[in-house]
Amino acid sequence: MRIKLAQRWIDLLTREPESGMGYQRVDVRFADGRELKDAIVFNAEDLEVPEGFANTDIEHVRLHAG
Amino acid sequence: MLRLSEAQTRSLLAQPETGMGYQEVEATLRDNRTEKGIVYNAELMFEGNESRNILKLASYPTVLKEARSAGDEIKSLRVLRVREGVKSLSTRDASGVVKKSAGPAKDAPVEKTKADEVFKRFSAYENDRRVAADKSLLPGSYATTEDDAKNVKTGKDAVSRYALPNPEPASYVFTIKPKKDTDIQRGVVEPANGQPGLGVEVIFTNGTTANTVTLPPDKIPD
Numbered sequence A: 001m002r003i004k005l006a007q008r009w010i011d012l013l014t015r016e017p018e019s020g021m022g023y024q025r026v027d028v029r030f031a032d033g034r035e036l037k038d039a040i041v042f043n044a045e046d047l048e049v050p051e052g053f054a055n056t057d058i059e060h061v062r063l064h065a066g
Numbered sequence B: 001m002l003r004l005s006e007a008q009t010r011s012l013l014a015q016p017e018t019g020m021g022y023q024e025v026e027a028t029l030r031d032n033r034t035e036k037g038i039v040y041n042a043e044l045m046f047e048g049n050e051s052r053n054i055l056k057l058a059s060y061p062t063v064l065k066e067a068r069s070a071g072d073e074i075k076s077l078r079v080l081r082v083r084e085g086v087k088s089l090s091t092r093d094a095s096g097v098v099k100k101s102a103g104p105a106k107d108a109p110v111e112k113t114k115a116d117e118v119f120k121r122f123s124a125y126e127n128d129r130r131v132a133a134d135k136s137l138l139p140g141s142y143a144t145t146e147d148d149a150k151n152v153k154t155g156k157d158a159v160s161r162y163a164l165p166n167p168e169p170a171s172y173v174f175t176i177k178p179k180k181d182t183d184i185q186r187g188v189v190e191p192a193n194g195q196p197g198l199g200v201e202v203i204f205t206n207g208t209t210a211n212t213v214t215l216p217p218d219k220i221p222d
Helices: A007-014 B006-013 B060-066 B155-161
Strands: A002-004 A023-030 A035-042 A046-048 A058-063 B022-029 B034-040 B044-047 B074-079 B090-092 B098-100 B119-123 B141-145 B172-176 B183-188 B200-204 B213-219
Touching (some): A007 A058, B006 B074
Antiparallel strands (some): B090 B098, B119 B141, B141 B200
């Protein structure tokens, strides 16, 4: 499923390079302590997440290294 | 970042390249652990997770000079065979010259665009956020050559040819006409995301200047 990122994360990601045409690979830390490594964001705004992450606040997003 | 010994360089020169000017390797270390990495010009090795940004900031000879000597830390080097399917492909640049090419654009050196080169960017989004309000492309944005884009008739074709992870058709086509001498990296899309890839990809390393992207985008069939 996809969740819409808040504007602050959109602003952050548009300042970072893409991983391919139209997408970025990111690491995400959620407010409940869970982390997603190498997740995909489309158009700097749509984050692909597994079920169960939909209503969790995001604490930090950064480009995935590697 | 390691500077390889003469013997290690000779061993790599006896093995094939992974892409133009580099080899992806597995190094067997003195304690018999193995470490993957990338070696440039058979002499300069970066370990798997090590940033290679320094190559954008300093000249290659300077980076090589400052690299730590591998000494006897490495017992042997073996070139990985992961990209053999891509290695033999050729691409055609905007002037029609066939270039033997290989790896992804992110691993390619930064070049300059020629006069009147045209590029295309396929997107599932009409409001593509990499296109700024002043009709420039943001730094680090991907596109393809006009020539390669001729292979794409539908948005699904674009998903396949550029191995896009977003299965939605990339049916919006932005035309980019950068000024001469814009920084660019050129490569070939690796198979990924269950897609064959193998289209030509470019990265506008530092973006493009204002009024270089045509808006609104064209729309091709999904």
